[in-house]
Amino acid sequence: MSGGLDAPMSTPHVIDEDSFTLAANLPTGPVPVEPYRSPEFFELERERVFKRAWxxxxxxxxxxxxxxxxxxxxxxxxxxxxxxxxxxxxxxxxxxxxxxxxxxxxxxxxxxxxxxxxxxxxxxxxxxxxxxxxxxxxxxxxxxxxxxxxxxxxxxxxxxxxxxxxxxxxPEVSLLEFLGPFGRTYANVPFFNLDETIVIEADFKANWKLIADAFAEPYHVPSLHPATLAPGFAHPEQNRYARPLSARVHGIHRHFSAYGNPDYVPPPSSKVERLVYIQDTGGVLGGDASENAAALAAHPAINPTKNPNWSADVTWIFPNFNIDYSTGGFWTHEFWPLAYNRTHWTLRVFIPRTASVRHRLQLEHYACRWGEVVLEDVTNCERIQRGLESGAKDHMILQDAEMLIRHNMRVLDKWVKADTVAEALR
Ligand code: FES
Ligand SMILES: [Fe+2]
The missing domain is CATH 2.102.10.10 (Rieske [2Fe-2S] iron-sulphur domain)
Structure with a gap:
């Protein structure tokens, strides 16, 4: 990704053939932020998106x-x-x-x-x-x-x-028509650990898309999560900015595959994490070595480039739902608008029934880790809302790893303008 020492300072450093944005046929310019701060746009979203989408x-x-x-x-x-x-x-x-x-x-x-x-x-x-x-x-x-x-x-x-x-x-279209290529690509993914859920939910003074965006790119991992996520999801030499392994659009929906640092082991100072890590949790997101995990990783939709340094897949089903997968199981996010500047967010992490005290400790650790990380993500969103509402900026500047946000804004624009759902899906 580096342009090298002799690259002109003003030259963009995205390498065309590797670009997720260009591969998705998306434009690369600045993206207007009015949809994040406009009560009028929110009413359009209500009528044209949420009242028409599955x-x-x-x-x-x-x-x-x-x-x-x-x-x-x-x-x-x-x-x-x-x-x-x-x-x-x-x-x-x-x-x-x-x-x-x-x-x-x-x-x-x-x-x-x-x-x-x-x-x-x-x-x-x-x-x-x-x-x-x-x-x-x-x-x-x-x-x-x-x-x-x-x-x-x-x-x-x-x-x-x-x-x-x-x-x-x-409904103008069936659920399968609405899911389109996403529904076909992700059919038959083996879901497991469905016995119980850890639920974290909260209301925020921020537009629903800001909460969705918080989970749509890993570019922020080294800066926003330096202590919690960066050691496992970035690499000081090989992948300093946690660049995704893949990021693609699937009709109106989208995914990215997150990198996992293969060298990561909890440091000696992280005593509790070491205790749970040496058990069957293994990987960076509580992955286990079960047959379930192997079947998940083998599915063609999951980590589609089959890169060995894989940690998790984030899928964003338009408009407001994520299904995310790792070898530890899966979790979902829901981003429910309450007003143009207020959102109810629900994270549901699916976990197996507890088999032993040690297992319980692992799951509690897993839940605490989740709490810590997502708090770093979501508390930042209210600051962005304030920044955008100040009117100081009319556009955001997205890099290649932020392709999912760019795609969402494009699909949203199409839905608010389209007279029929068939047109919005084209
Ligand atoms: S019985 Fe439901 S409103 Fe009267
Ligand atoms: Fe994050």
Whole structure:
């Protein structure tokens, strides 16, 4: 990447043939920042992106049995979504809104129920198709047809155990069409360690894209995470700026593969890390040596260049969802806008059931490491929001490793302008 001592000072140092940005057919100029600070643009995102895109609602494990349900409140589309598994095993979604006078029917976040009873006047709905089962004192209503007064359905489809919903009454494209090449490339990735989750969530005074951007490039690793991540994800000689091993677009979605320092071992001063590291956690992100990890690493989509110095893959499903993979398992990020300058973020790290005290210690260490690292990431976002809102800068200058951010801004621009989803997907 270095231009050498005799390169003119003003010459860009990106080497064309290695450029992720050029390979993705993206322009290389400055990118406008107005979409990060404009309330008007946020309303466009609400109407044209979040009300038309397929949105991640939860994992299939959140509905372990027939009659399981969970509720997902999605502020940006002003909806309370009830996701259920019927006795027939089918996953469905409904507006969590009573047909009588509009009360929210279910007020618990998850559970099991054969009937959902609205507490206001006890109208009751079935868990199968949201059908209206009963109206107390029905004879004093006027011409009600119970068959037409069930819960209002929301389009819901499942891909690889990930449940997505779509707020369009009749979605213009299916989930598979929406996922496009991403759905095909990442089909059949073996997911594992699904027993439990470590969940970290918080609200930030920052645009949702700033939180998403925080996890979209490794260029910041040496500077923002000098003590926590840099030793394992950069190399003082071979990869000082943690350049990704690959970064590609998959239709409207995208990924990058992160480098892992093959020489990294915890220093003697990191006593707890050494204790857990010598166990089967092995690699830089709690990787293990199990068959699961080997199967994951062998999948053609994961670390697609099969570089031996691989640590993790970050995939960003448009608009606001990440599925990330390492040999230790996988984790997801959700970036939910609350306002143009406020975001609710949820990180879910999927972990196996604890097998021993030592294993528990490993997982606790893993969770603490996560907490430490992501705090470095997300607390920085509020500072960026303030910087951008000052109006001092109208553009950001992105380097090649920040290609995913550039691609997101381009796709977003297309979605807010396109009259149809088919057009937005082109
Ligand atoms: S609003 Fe639900 S029963 Fe009246
Ligand atoms: Fe980071």
């Amino acid at each position: 949105l991640y609602a939860g994992r299939i494990e959140m509905l372990p049995e027939a009659t399981s349900y969970f509720v997902k409140n999605i502020e940006v589309v002003k909806a309370s979504v009830l996701v259920t598994r019927g006795k027939d095993g089918q996953v469905r979604a409904f507006h969590n809104v009573c047909s009588h006078r509009g009360n929210l029917v279910v007020n618990t976040s998850c559970g099991k129920a054969e009937r959902f009873v609205c507490r206001y006047h006890n109208w009751a709905y079935g868990c199968e198709t949201g059908e209206l089962l009963g109206i107390p004192d029905q004879k004093h209503f006027f011409e009600v047809d119970k068959r037409e007064l069930g819960l209002t359905p929301i389009a819901c489809e499942v891909w690889e155990g990930f449940i997505f919903i779509n707020m369009q009454k009749s």
